[in-house]
Amino acid sequence: xxxxxxxxxxxxxxxxxxxxxxVAAFLIGSPSGTTRGPSxxxxxxxxxxxxxxxxxxxxxxxxxxxPDGRQLQSTTTTxxxxxxxxxVTGLGSVSGRLNGKVVGCAxxxxxxxxxxxxxxxxxxxxxxxxxxxxxxxxxxxxxxxxGVVDFGDAPTHCFRLDLAIALPSxxxxxxxxxxxxxxxxAPALTEIQRPEATDRTIAREIRxxxxxxxxxxxxxxxxxxxxxxxxxxPGG
Numbered sequence: 001x002x003x004x005x006x007x008x009x010x011x012x013x014x015x016x017x018x019x020x021x022x023v024a025a026f027l028i029g030s031p032s033g034t035t036r037g038p039s040x041x042x043x044x045x046x047x048x049x050x051x052x053x054x055x056x057x058x059x060x061x062x063x064x065x066x067p068d069g070r071q072l073q074s075t076t077t078t079x080x081x082x083x084x085x086x087x088v089t090g091l092g093s094v095s096g097r098l099n100g101k102v103v104g105c106a107x108x109x110x111x112x113x114x115x116x117x118x119x120x121x122x123x124x125x126x127x128x129x130x131x132x133x134x135x136x137x138x139x140x141x142x143x144x145x146x147g148v149v150d151f152g153d154a155p156t157h158c159f160r161l162d163l164a165i166a167l168p169s170x171x172x173x174x175x176x177x178x179x180x181x182x183x184x185x186a187p188a189l190t191e192i193q194r195p196e197a198t199d200r201t202i203a204r205e206i207r208x209x210x211x212x213x214x215x216x217x218x219x220x221x222x223x224x225x226x227x228x229x230x231x232x233x234p235g236g
Contacts, residue, residue, distance in 0.1 A: 008207060008208045008209030009183055009184055009206075009207065009208040010205070010206070010207045010208075033151070033152040033153070034149050034150060034151050034152055035149070035150045035152065036147065036148065036149055036150070037147075037148075038140065039150070040148040040149060040150035040159070041136075041139040041140050041144070041148045042140075043148075043150045043157075043159070044139060044148050044150065044159040044161075044178070045132060045135060045136055045139070047157055047159065047178075047180045047185070048132065048135060048178075048234060049128065049132055050180070050185040051180055051185050051186060051187055051234040052080075052082075052128045052131070052132075052234065053082055053128065053185075054080065054082075054184060054185035054186060054208075055080060055081050055082065055208055055210060056078075056080055056184050056185070056186040056206055056207065056208050056210075057077070057078070057079050057080075057205075057206070057207050057208075057209075057210060057211075057214050058077065058078045058080075058186050058187060058203050058205070058206050059075065059076075059077050059203065059204055059205045059206075060075065060076045060077070060078075060090075060187075060201045060202060060203045060204065061073065061074075061075055061076075061201070061202050061204055062074045062075065062076050062090065062091065062199070062200070062201045063199075063200050063201075063202075064197050064198070064199050064200075065197060065198045065200070066196075066197050067195075067196070067197070074090055074091055075090055076088065076089065076090030076091060076201060077089045077090060077214075077218075078186075078187075078234075079210060079214045079215065080186075081210045082124050082125075083100075083123070083124035083125065084097070084098075084099050084100045084124075085097060085098055085099060085100075085210070085215065086124070087103060087214075087215075087217075088232070089217070089218055093105055093106060094115060094217055094218075097121035097124070098117070098215060098217070099215070100120065100121055101117055101118055101119065101120060101121060102116075102117065102118070102119045102120070102121050103115065103116075103117050103217065104116045104117075105217065115217055131231045134231055135231050138161075138171065138172075139161070143164070143165065144164060145163070145164060145165050145167065145170065145171075146161040146162060146163060146164060146170075146172065146176075147161070147162045147164045148160070148161055148162075149161075149162070154182075155181075155182060156179040156180060156181055156182065156188045156189065157179065157180045157182055158177060158178065158179040158180075158189070159177070159178050159179075160175065160176070160177050161175065161176040161177075161178070162174075162175055163175065171231070172192055173192045173193045173194035174193050174194065174195070175192075175193045176190070176191065176192045176193065177189065177190065177191040177192075178190055178233065178234070180234070181203070181206055184206055184208055186203065186206045186234075187201075187203065187233065187234040188202075188203045188206070189201070189202050189203065190233045190234070192233070201233070
């Protein structure tokens with residue numbers, strides 16, 4: 001498929017550089033060139049919106065690390081071709097829309113549950129706008145729930161969210177890192193730190209051509225993993 005007259009883009013993410021650079025900044029502070037405050041929040045919202053409106057397929061590795069060091073690993077795939085399709089597969093489930101119809105496959109221990117399909121999906125842009133309004137309420141206003149750090153120029157555009165108000169079960173934990181591929185707008189790295197676990201999702205391949213096989217619900221959806229709250233991260 002050719003998107004808007006352009007050749008499909010394939011991005012193989014350089015994981016060593018991405019993880020070593022962005023996660024190090026995430027853990028040790030804010031290097032020079034970063035911005036904070038309202039401008040950083042608006043830049044984050046714009047990057048999130050772009051990620052929801054772009055066409056791509058992202059294959060990612062998911063790792064949940066518990067405080068004692070134990071890990072659960074899985075894979076996730078996001079197929080997005082607005083407004084008809086946004087299909088997120090992995091962690092034991094499938095959710096979203098496929099060819100304009102709602103799709104839902106609940107997580108079970110063996111990932112072999114039946115799927116519910118067929119109902120017409122709501123207007124895609126309205127869903128995106130509602131999600132952005134909720135996210136905006138977290139990062140803007142006189143006392144935002146999260147302070148935003150914009151890491152500025154890089155092959156991936158990264159933002160850190162730092163919890164500013166004590167709240168039970170905040171939607172993105174105490175700290176979160178969101179990185180978007182600049183060429184495609186797709187999510188490249190997401191890390192959410194909570195006291196009970198740290199979740200990291202790293203893209204290993206991003207492409208803009210949606211193939212027929214991408215529009216099939218896979219039988220193997222990976223092990224079930226309990227999730228968090230708030231708007232879903234762009235990759236899932």
